[in-house]
Structures are given as structure tokens and as C-alpha cells.
Amino acid sequence: MIRVVFMRNLRHRARLLLALSLGLGVAELLFIQVAGALESGPGLQGVVRMMPPAIQSVFGQQLTLASFGAAVAFGFQHPAILMAALAFVVVACTIPPAERETGVMELILARPIPRAHYLLGAFATAVVGAVMIPAALLTACVVGLAIVDAPGQLSWDRYVMSAVGMTALLLAFAGIALMLGARAARRGVAVPRTVGLILTLYLVDVFAERLAWLGWLRWASPFHYFRPIRSAVFGETPIEHLIVLVAVCALMTTVAFVRFGRGDTSGGRW
């Protein structure tokens, strides 16, 4: 029965997940092309040196990482990734409320299907998205690095851990989205709450990174545990970071199951 619910959810969301994956994959290919072109010219560090000091100060230490390898990894972290993450959480958080809103959930749960199986079907759909998007980026890395004359025999396997980290981050978001969506009566309630929370967590990470007095708060944001550029350039992927993200996913998903298992699943009063 989980398979039936999962396949149905997937069919409804496949187009959006495919579009997201393809879009990000193409963007990554372009990144690699542009970085390759710059590398064959002045080099990325040369470009950095040409920047006005004011601009350099905005980017701060990040510019010291400017290299072809880092530019490739930037495909895992640029602002479009945030937009993709938000689109992904919209997909994940709206599965239960969309069906509650339309009444289809009532028809499904009146069948001999445990509530947990229903939610597992929704979670499995989110997991597919969490794997699909990083897989598309990694595939773009493989293709891009094969096309571009990569300096220093740069190999795609340096980016595997970036993709793994991104999967863990999206899984954490999937858990958060499911937790907020499980009991929401309408998509109009679930989406603003989830998107608002993810944006807040992103801003917490951005500001905590730049403002020393806020530094202590950076641990609270899942974005802090996802550092694809450092992972690609220095080979640093702390296993604790992956554990934290997976633990957030596990905790939030458990809360979602508990919340969904209790109380009413049907919309309206009578």
C-alpha cells in the first residue's frame, strides 16, 4: 500500500522535481563552462584581484577559495540552490495538506491503510527529491568536467561528498516540511510556515557567519552543516555535519508521524 501511495505522490510531483533537477543541472554545466573559460584566461584569483576592495570586503574570506575547483562546487551553493531548496520544501510540505484540502486523503484513509503508511508514502516522495536534485548536480559535474579542459586533472569524484551533504540537507528540510505539513489543514497554511522557517534558517546562517556577536546562533541552522566548497576544495566533510542533518531529518519526521497519527485527518467539521 505504501508503494501505491508513493507512486501516486511521485506521479503528481515528478514534473516539478524533474524541472528542478534539470534546471540546476544545466546551471551547473554553465558554471563549469564559465569557470573553465575564466581559468584559461586570468584565472579566478586574477578576477578577484580585479575586483574593487569594497566588493572584496563584502565577500570576505570566501574569495580566498576562488579557484576552478571551488567554482564547480559553487554550483551546489549558489542562490538558485536556495530557491530550489524552497521549491523542494514546498513540494514536501504540501503533500498531506493538498490531499486533505481536496478530500482525497479521506478517501485513501478510509481504506485499510495505516496512517503511518500514508505518511511514509509522502516521506518517500520527498526522499526521491532529496536524492534526485544532488544527483543531477553531480551528473552535471561529471559531464561538465569531461567537456571542459579541467586544470590539474580535476576529477568529478571531489564533488561526491558535496552531493552527499546536499542530500543530507534536503533530507533535513524534508523532515521539517513534513512536520509542518502533517497537521496543516491547507496548503495556504503549510507553505508560508515552511518557507518562512527555511528562509529564517538561511538568514541565521548568513548573518551568524558575518556578525561575530551572532556567531553562537549558527549551530541552529541546517545550512551551517552544509559546506560544499570547503568539501570540494579541502576535502573537508565532517561526518558530524552529516549526522546532524540526518538526525534533524529523523527527529522532524518522527514528530510528523506522531502528529499525524494523533487527532483528526479529515478537513471540515461536519
Added chain:
Amino acid sequence: MTVAARNPVVEARKLTKLYGQTVGVQDLSFAVDPGEVFGFLGPNGSGKTTTIRLLLDLIRPTHGEARIFGRSPREPAARRSVGYLPGELSLDEQLTGNRTLEFLDALRPRGVPSADPRRRAEICERLSLTAADLARVIRDDSRGTKQKIGLASALQHDPDLLILDEPTTGLDPLVREAVFELLTEAGSAGRTVFHSSHVLTEVDRTCTRVGILREGRLVAVERVDDIRQGLVRKMVVRFGCAAPVAELRLPGVHVIRSTVEMVELTVAGELDPLLHVLARFPVRYLTFPEPNLEETFVRYYRGEPAS
């Protein structure tokens, strides 16, 4: 699934659902026996759908409990052989009718056989669902066609318990007749039917017993025949002689008006004494219409005594 003859298929004990200060249903207690076609009557907003949702564990009671086949509705096994048609039917708009029936049939645990395709085809045919209807995506279907697909999905696996919330909404008279036939057949085959409606004539056609709901409370659970029996019924008699008005003054009989040959009266309870009197006189013409349950139920709804 076999059901022990004495165990009720559906049971509610002090079932209560409150939404904050608002009462959904309160202290509902009733039982539906195997093979019974039970009508659940009440005006809109009386708590019929809330009760059904409680029976199917779609919502959880504030107090009391419900049982389906002797099990708590929280156990999915309780719903193994239940066919359900919601009052506000909503189907996946992107699926065709055929795919909808297959999808809802596929939501069954291992070991439960899938719906027999021949039986499904027969039900669809009886509900006037054509091959074209079933091949079309739901979003292009009329409300009536959607309702028919919902009915077919509830009936396709010949469940032991059918829970139907306003099943004839949006159906034309011919299909409505087919639905009544299918429900009567289900009852005859020993299946249990829980038929919720606010239309009395529907329940009158199909049910042996009714529960009447008003403002979230069960005000009566009675056999349809008993309700009829207790009704005050009207009779008009034209005699072939002078009307024997004095003879007609019997217990339970009230003469409303009379002319030389004609008497208009009401009778409550047993008919035998009245018929014995009438048999002694030449009767030219007699009208004794079917008792109108509608009036009784309207009284129940208003909180007045039935007769």
C-alpha cells in the same frame, strides 16, 4: 470476512465529538447488526458526516468509542471490508475513471483479493457508467459521473459493510433507482449498509431501521415499520349507505368530518377494529394513502413528539 451473527457490525457507545465549544455529535449510542440496511437520517449539519468520519477513524472522538466489526476503527483491519462513499466526494482530477477504480482497489492489505473485474464492469454498467465515462479524466466529468465513479469504487469489492454518505447526490432518477436496487441487493446478500441521508424517501426505500439525528444527538432509533405503525393515518371512506359515524367512534379513530355518505377520519395504531366495522357496511370507495413519514421526521427534527 465472516461476521458472527450476534456481533454488531457497527457500534457507537457514547460517541462524542466536540470542536471547542461546538458540538459535532454527542453521546451517540447505537448498533447496526449484520445484514441490516440502516438509515442515518438528519438535516444538514446534524452530525451525520461527523459520525461517519468517527466510524472510519478519519477524526477521533472526544469521548466514547466506535467499533467496526468489533474492532476499534484505529486498527486498519477494521476497515478491511468497508466500502465508503464520502458526502463531499473528491477524486484525483488527473486520473481517468478506470484508473481511479484501480487505484482505490489497490489500497488494500496483502491477502485481500482485488475487485473482480467482471463484478466491477457489472456495477459500472448498472450505474450507467459507459466505457467513455471511465476512459475520461475525472476533471472533465460531470458531478453525476464523479458520484457514480465514487459509488462504483465503494461497491466494486463487494464489501461486508457499506458506508454511504448521501449516495444519490447529483444522480438522475434512473441511476438513483439502480443505487436503491444495489443497496437492497447488498442487504439481501447479508451485507450491512449504513446509509446516511437527509432525504427521507431514500431511506424509506432501502432501510429496515433508522437512526434520527438532530443537532448532534440521536433522537430515535426505530424500525421503519414501527414508525409507520405508530403514525396517525388519514382515511376517506364513501359508503353505499348513510355514513355510520356513531359506529366509527372507536379508540384511536377520530372523525374529522362527515357528509351523508362520506367520512374523513384519522386512525392511529391497530387497524383491525376499524376494518371490522367497515366490513359491516357497503363501502363504495376508500382511500388510505401510504403513511407519510416525512411529517414524522420533520417533527423529530423539530424536537416534537412523533405523533
